Amino acid sequence: MNNTKITETGNSAQSVFLNISQVDMVFPTPTGGFTALKEVDLQIDKGEFISLIGHSGCGKSTVLNIVAGLYQATKGGILLNNKEVNEPGPERAVVFQNHSLLPWLTCYQNVELAVKQVFNKTMSKGEMKEWIEYNLKLVHMDHAMDKRPDEISGGMKQRIGIARALAMQPEVLLMDEPFGALDALTRAHMQDSLMEIQSELNNTVIMITHDVDEAVLLSDRIVMMTNGPEATIGEILDVKLARPRSRLSLAKDLEYNRLRSEVLTFLYEKQRKVENISSKAVKPPAVVKKRANETN
Amino acid sequence: MSSTTVKITSLTITEQAVNIVKNSLTKMTNALLLPVIGISIFIFLWSITAQSIHTSLGDFPGPNAVVKQFSSLYLEHKTERKKATEFYQRQEKRNAAKLAKNPDYDAKIRAYTGKETFLDQIVTSLITVTCGFVAAVIIAIPLGIWMGLNKRVNLAVNPIVQVFKPVSPLAWLPLVTMVVSAIYVSDDPMVSKSFLTSMLTVTLCSLWPMVINTSMGVSAINSDLINVSKVLRLGTLTHIKKIVLPASVPMIFTGMRLSFGVAWMVLIAAEMLAQNPGLGKFVWDEFQNGSSDSLARIMAAVVVIGFIGFLLDRAMLQIQRKVSWDKSSVNA
Numbered sequence: 207m208n209n210t211k212i213t214e215t216g217n218s219a220q221s222v223f224l225n226i227s228q229v230d231m232v233f234p235t236p237t238g239g240f241t242a243l244k245e246v247d248l249q250i251d252k253g254e255f256i257s258l259i260g261h262s263g264c265g266k267s268t269v270l271n272i273v274a275g276l277y278q279a280t281k282g283g284i285l286l287n288n289k290e291v292n293e294p295g296p297e298r299a300v301v302f303q304n305h306s307l308l309p310w311l312t313c314y315q316n317v318e319l320a321v322k323q324v325f326n327k328t329m330s331k332g333e334m335k336e337w338i339e340y341n342l343k344l345v346h347m348d349h350a351m352d353k354r355p356d357e358i359s360g361g362m363k364q365r366i367g368i369a370r371a372l373a374m375q376p377e378v379l380l381m382d383e384p385f386g387a388l389d390a391l392t393r394a395h396m397q398d399s400l401m402e403i404q405s406e407l408n409n410t411v412i413m414i415t416h417d418v419d420e421a422v423l424l425s426d427r428i429v430m431m432t433n434g435p436e437a438t439i440g441e442i443l444d445v446k447l448a449r450p451r452s453r454l455s456l457a458k459d460l461e462y463n464r465l466r467s468e469v470l471t472f473l474y475e476k477q478r479k480v481e482n483i484s485s486k487a488v489k490p491p492a493v494v495k496k497r498a499n500e501t502n
Numbered sequence: 503m504s505s506t507t508v509k510i511t512s513l514t515i516t517e518q519a520v521n522i523v524k525n526s527l528t529k530m531t532n533a534l535l536l537p538v539i540g541i542s543i544f545i546f547l548w549s550i551t552a553q554s555i556h557t558s559l560g561d562f563p564g565p566n567a568v569v570k571q572f573s574s575l576y577l578e579h580k581t582e583r584k585k586a587t588e589f590y591q592r593q594e595k596r597n598a599a600k601l602a603k604n605p606d607y608d609a610k611i612r613a614y615t616g617k618e619t620f621l622d623q624i625v626t627s628l629i630t631v632t633c634g635f636v637a638a639v640i641i642a643i644p645l646g647i648w649m650g651l652n653k654r655v656n657l658a659v660n661p662i663v664q665v666f667k668p669v670s671p672l673a674w675l676p677l678v679t680m681v682v683s684a685i686y687v688s689d690d691p692m693v694s695k696s697f698l699t700s701m702l703t704v705t706l707c708s709l710w711p712m713v714i715n716t717s718m719g720v721s722a723i724n725s726d727l728i729n730v731s732k733v734l735r736l737g738t739l740t741h742i743k744k745i746v747l748p749a750s751v752p753m754i755f756t757g758m759r760l761s762f763g764v765a766w767m768v769l770i771a772a773e774m775l776a777q778n779p780g781l782g783k784f785v786w787d788e789f790q791n792g793s794s795d796s797l798a799r800i801m802a803a804v805v806v807i808g809f810i811g812f813l814l815d816r817a818m819l820q821i822q823r824k825v826s827w828d829k830s831s832v833n834a
Contacts, residue, residue, distance in 0.1 A: 276729055294732040306726035310748045310827030319744060323734045354827075374734075 222249040223287065223410065224273070224378055230281035231268050242268050244436040245282070248429060250378075253408045257421040259469060260431030260440075261479050266414045269431075270380050273412060274300050286377060296324045299376035303383045305363040307355040313366045314351040317341060317373050324374045341373040342366075344403055361392035365399070372407070381413040385420070394453065397423060405450060418469045422462060423451060430472045433479060441472055563798035568805065571798040579619035586614040618779045624806065627780030630697060631769045631814075634704025635762055641705070642712035642761070643754060647746060649713070650720020660717075667710035671703050671768040675775050678702045700769060700778040708765035712757040719753025720746055748827065755822040762818055766811045781807055 231243035242265045250256055258266045271277040273284055275294035284291040291298070299320075307316045317338045325334060342348045345365040355363050364384055371379055384400075385393040397420055404411065404424075415421050421428045428443040445465055447456065456462040545565050552564035563571075590611070597609040618626070649656040682699050723746065731745045773782025785803050788796045 274729075274733065276732060293735075294729070295735055296733060298733070300729065300733050302726050302729065304726065306724070306730055308727065308730070308745070308748070310751075320734055323736060323740075 222285075223252040223254075224250040225285040226250075226269070226273065226282075227285060228282035229269070229272060229279045229284070231265070231272065231277065232280040241436045242434055243272075243279075244438050246438055247282075248439060248442075250410060250412070252410055255404060255411045255424055255426045256413070257425040257428045258412065258414045258431060259416070259418070259421050259428055259473070260437070261433055261473065261477065262416070264431045264434045265437040266431060267382055270300075270382050270412060270414055273378070274298050274380050276300075296320070296374040297377045299371035299374045299379055301364075301367050301371045301379070301381040301384045303386055305355070305360075305367040307363055307366055307370070309355050312352050312354055313342065313347060313358070313369075314338060316355070316366060317370045320370045321373050338373060341369045344372065344406075345369045345399065359392075361388050361396055364388065364396060368400070368403075372403070372409075377410065379409045379411045381411065383414050383416065386416060393417075393420070398453075400424065401449075401451065418466055418473070419453075421469060422447075422465045423453060423456065428465075428469060430469065430477075433477050440477060443468055557797065559792055559797050560794045563801045567795075567798040568801045571795060571802045574795075575620040575799065575802060579621045582616055582619045585616060589614045589616075620784060620803075623780050623784045624810070626697075626778065627769060627773065627782070628810070630700050630773070630778060630780055631704060631765050634701040634769070635708055635765045637701070637705040638708045638712060638761060638765070639758065642709050642757075643716050646713045646716025646754070646757075647720050647742065647750075649717035650723075650750070651742075651746065653721075656717060656721070659713075663710055663713055666706075667714070669707070671707045671771050672775070674703050674706050675699070675772060678706070679776060694778070696773075696776045696778040699776040700772040700780070700782075703772040703776070704765045704768050707768040708761040711760040711764060712754075715757025715760065716750065716754050719750030719757075722753070723749045752822075752826050752828045755818070755826060759815060759818045759822070762814055763811065766807075766814060770807060 226246060226248040229243055229246040230241065232239040232241050234240075246265075246269055248256075258269060260266050268277060272279050273291065275284075275291050275298065278292060286298070307313075308319070311319065318334070321329075321334050321338050325337070329337065339348060339351070342351055345368055347362060347365045347369060350358050350362060355366070358366075364387075368381075368384065371381075385396050388396060401424060403409075413424065422445060425445050428445060429439055430441045430443065431437050432440040443465060447459070447462060447465075549564040549566070552562040555562035593611055597607075597611075600607045601609060645659070649659055679699050682695050682702065686695060686698055727745055727749060731741050736744060769780070770782040770785070772778070773780040774786040775782075777783055777786075781803055785800050788799045788803070
């Protein structure tokens, strides 16, 4: 039912900024090919914030890795500014789920490694230093520049990871569940920071998330994926909430709650994962019952 | 009322002091007293068993005899050094006298050719093991990195490593000896053949733990870090320098420590058979000598070998602590 819509946008693919075009992904397994993705097709404009949401194992990360160039699509491909993407590069910076900072370098040095690689020819040493410090300030981490990753908290590490990605001045920022490993309060704080940075830099972002609130709060469009195998884009939801957005005032907003329930409906009604999670399936061992009887 | 509170606080202060003293006492016991007790029991058992073992070279040496040999070995070293200086002084005197008679006289100083003392032999052993080990490091670490980065290389080389790893130095030695005497022919050799043979045997045996650990460390690098490198498009050399080496330093050092231990053990055997003037030769010569002191002198050498091996391991550990970013990987 979505096919008509996809082909419509597909026709104007010539002028889009980032074009994920009819991507199939087949992983080789001992028993034959496993089709993880089937005809994933998405066009993204410059400056757009896209969330990919779906149940775990539906191939969200695979999509991101293909855009990053870490995987090669079996069929179809990625066009960035009408140029095909087939290897990783700093113009498509990735923020990894578990920060993946180099543990033997300080925060400053971690960002420096990226800056040196990308701006080797275009920046002087002094300019690089300024640029690194600017990016660390952007994520409010300039106070911990000389600390090693194991000396700072998980949220701080993720900030440094974001600073490193931003410092590459990427055309597309790819984020793989950037706040998935953080506690709820830190996550909310990081989301606010990200919105603040986004309003300043207006990056093109693709973010994977499991969190419905996060998706609605941050995105311009929410791309909802069907369950794998042969996962594809199920529905696309436009989020037309005015920016800047505040989580407090949005909590009572009708449109916000409508969007939220639409995503929830998609995830838990249309694409419900059939898993046996009823408590009856797991019986407690006999000892527990016996003890319970004794206390009674 | 106020006096009671004062009493209470003073009491808690004394209690605290007692606790602190208690804690430091237990720490002292753990660090000092227990090892001392262990060593004392060992020495006691040693002296008792030693008395009841009779060999053709007299009783098995007890702790007393060994301590006596330590001092006599040191005395021998001192007298030998004295002889050497006297020898050089005599030469200088003679040369000066000849020069006074004939100004055109070409004065020569001949080297002292006395026998090496125990201390000289320790130094020789340390030099030999270091050279052998460094040669092994130069081969093993690049090879290990290559194997870790490239699965195909690993599959090709790994069987060879696995087969050669358990080979005893004594099996290599005759081969190394023959190869060295065939290839290393020179009128004015820089190092002696026995040194080269011992060194190469050490290299051959200490290579493998390092190769295995390095390749394992490199292949186990977190794939996220590899992806970071890919996204940044780091070149191969930068990739190795900035990501691979630092990431695998803990494993590389574990391999190096294992290898150094192996090297020191192999060295003694190699020196024995190659007749390199080190600790191994000392043990062998004393065994062949067969005097009533021989066993005590060998036992003294055993203690020294063990002690040096222990110190070398500690030294490697200190270097590892300094170099490694992952302090949790550095265990004693």
